[in-house]
Amino acid sequence: MATLVIDGQEKEVADGSAIMDACEDLGVLFGCRAGQCGMCIITVTEGMENLEPPNDAERDLGLDDDQRLACQAVIRSGTVRAES
Numbered sequence: 001m002a003t004l005v006i007d008g009q010e011k012e013v014a015d016g017s018a019i020m021d022a023c024e025d026l027g028v029l030f031g032c033r034a035g036q037c038g039m040c041i042i043t044v045t046e047g048m049e050n051l052e053p054p055n056d057a058e059r060d061l062g063l064d065d066d067q068r069l070a071c072q073a074v075i076r077s078g079t080v081r082a083e084s
């Protein structure tokens with residue numbers, strides 16, 4: 001299992017799974033859920049290496065190096081800490 005910590009709240013997620021549902025449970029707001037609106041941007045403060053690399057939708061939005069889309073990111077394993 002991997003661990004996702006958003007704004008200090010923690011949730012376990014399966015290795016290799018999308019983080020969207022867990023992020024929603026932890027209070028991240030979503031819009032399109034398709035990588036287009038940017039509403040779900042989170043700022044990763046620790047463990048970026050534990051996420052799969054950004055996908056095309058994330059790259060197309062031109063996110064900062066420490067930002068990811070909660071609706072697109074997939075966790076590999078370990079712990080990822082982020083702020084919404």
Ligand code: FES
Pocket residue numbers: 029030031032033034035036037038039040041069070071072
């Ligand atoms: S909810 Fe729109 S980009 Fe994630």
